[in-house]
Amino acid sequence: MTSPASRPVPPAAANPLNLRGAVDLSSLKQRPPAPAAAGGAAAPPAPGAPGAQTPAADATEHAGSPLRVEVTEANFQELVDLSAQVPVVIALWAGYSPGSGELVDSLSRIVDSYEGRMVLGAADIEAFPQLAQAFQVQAVPTAVAVVKGQPVPLFQGGAEEEQIRTLLDELLKVAAANGVTGRIGAAGPGAAGVEAEAPPLPPLHQKAFDAIEAGDYATAAAAYRQALLEMPADADAKAGLAQVELMGRLQPLSAADTDALRRQAADEPDNLDAQLCVADLDVAGGHVEDGLGRIVSFIGRNFGPEREKARVRLLELFDVVGAADERVAKSRQNLARVLF
Structure with missing residues (x-):
């Protein structure tokens, strides 16, 4: 990829290497030492x-x-x-x-x-x-x-x-x-200081990153689209666009909305909008195989414009997850089977 530092990461897990918010680490902060074992023996x-x-x-x-x-x-x-x-x-x-x-x-x-x-x-x-x-x-x-x-x-x-x-x-x-670009010195993580290593992003990628930080996914998407117009082979802009579009789709949903969407998708397996929304939720929540499989199954059951819309969304989610991910490779094989 041409500019790895430009890859955005959504606040909810839209990347197979990102489960932000899915696990609460706050409970692990500085727990008191374990008490001695019974009978006065020291704990391991x-x-x-x-x-x-x-x-x-x-x-x-x-x-x-x-x-x-x-x-x-x-x-x-x-x-x-x-x-x-x-x-x-x-x-x-x-x-x-x-x-x-x-x-x-x-x-x-x-x-x-x-x-x-x-x-x-x-x-x-x-x-x-x-x-x-x-x-x-x-x-x-x-x-x-x-x-x-x-x-x-x-x-x-x-x-x-x-x-x-x-x-x-x-x-x-x-x-x-996410701006994490430091380097630990030879003395290891306990040594004072970390060497800074933050090469500047291309201007449009920086604009997109700043917009993501502000929660303005529409502006971020526009910046990535412009980057792709200027350089169609910019793989990071393509992946970034797919990710911020996913974030934008999920941003307005409340917990009640997601529950209702999941119920609707279960009751109406051929409701395209419901299936695509739940697929977004699955991928964002780290259930990548479920999300991709849901769309492939819809494509296998339906034809016409809805099938094409579902196929396009599936390709966008492939960009979110990453082409090198084995789950994407498996889903591509399944897609080929239902299409041909």
Whole structure:
């Protein structure tokens, strides 16, 4: 992409790498220390504390990386604060999970290769179960991230290095779109100061970003349309336009509206407007497969102008989610089946 820093991120999750507002991290701020175990025995040490065990601690050469932090209840809020400067990747692991150590070590090595543009937090969910609950983790190992204090889902289970790097590259684009473009020095996240690294955006992209910050999605959309007129191959402007149009469609909806739309869509499967609205809600809420699948199913049942309108909306949501996302690839295959 030509200008990754221009990729906008909606206040509700319109990007597979963005679940802003979907998870409340405020309850995790500086909890009091756990009490001593019954009978006067000391409670198990928190991850990162003296005597604590981390995945493959004896085997990995990356355990001492300055860009890796063992996440505890005491330091979690510091990492959330740090996410305003660089993305914080969090590997949630458990001693009972055979794949945990391998994933944490792999992430540690990969994060190091980004040379301070992000940091890794390794979190033992057995010692810090509230974190798994907050991130709605279904299994371990799981990788998530925090950008500007907001959760960003990455992946669950193992993953190939190439897949991880693709996701982390996309994470940096999402971070840059939110003004998170710092770099941690060689001394690690505990060192004083973070190097600023904020290349200026093209003027129209900056105008769009400023409008997004102000909640003026119509102005942002107009700026991206103008950018596309001047440079039709501007992939970031195309993705940005799709995202702000989604934000604009969702902005006026109240909780009561969304409940009513979901009921209407369930009762009227061939009501195009209801299906498209609920598809928007699904994608924005992180239920990407449900949202894309809903539109593909409608296309498979209907013909004429409504089918074409649904197809166009589906392509727009592909831009929101990202062409490299495997859910988009799967949906494209399903679309081809119903069309041909």
